[in-house]
Amino acid sequence: MPALFKSLLVLVFSALACTVHAAEPALLTRFVPGRSLDEATEVLKQAIVSHNYTFVRQQAIDSRLVPVEWEAKSVRIVYFCNFDTMDAALHRDIRTARIMPCRITLIEGDKGVDLVAVNPAWISEQWNAPDLQPGCNQLKADYLAILEEAAL
């Protein structure tokens, strides 16, 4: 009976842990007021570099899907990464490729530019790999720091 009770407690705590994780937002967002898409892209690239990441590339959301002259002018994606982190993460678990490279989508509106990134800590919750969560939480913190700096 004590063993059964212990099993029950473990199951209840596991279920509670799931509930706590469910609070993680799917997206990380910030708004850059009063800037154009080009201006917001530039400050974002500066923020990326200042947080020890490497800018990889930028593209229109429909790049290569439509002729260049028809590409969307108001939605752009910026890709970046940190090679040390990438190497360490892939050695630990190949599933981390699903959050690589880092990318932020910029959406221009009338009053500024929305910056949107998928929250790596939310993605990794589905992996049932507690040892990966700290790294993904750190990546989320880095995203937030970059977004904050770009939104200043």
Place this chain on the structure above:
Amino acid sequence: MKNALIALALIVATTQAEASPVSASKTGNMQTALDDLSLALIDHGYELVKVQPIDHALVKRGYSDPGIRLAFVGKEELVQQALAIDPALLSLLPLRLTLEQENGRIRISSDDLAQWRERMPSAGPVLQKWEDELAAILSDYRGHE
């Protein structure tokens, strides 16, 4: 009591189980896999937007080869659908496929769109359509091996 515990265990296991992204594996190398994937994409009206050679990028910088490449794929219609339903979906585009070397085979897997369907029920039908299309593409990639 025992039955109740088993039932509870099943519920928790189901809740915690990782949703399975769409995937397919077959014999080959990165280049043949990309060639076959490109053909499968074209057959379904998709484009290969960009290949991110993580393996080359890391090796070039002195790291070991992780045997991983990423392929970003899409079609214009997906962008229009995202804009119409929820611009948050734009952060998923272009769709990411992970190519992974494993014992002479290349496994290609998608991001986990089921996780997104769960979080964004209003976008569920569109996300399901995208997932179905990716499943069809990867089925073609796998062929009749």
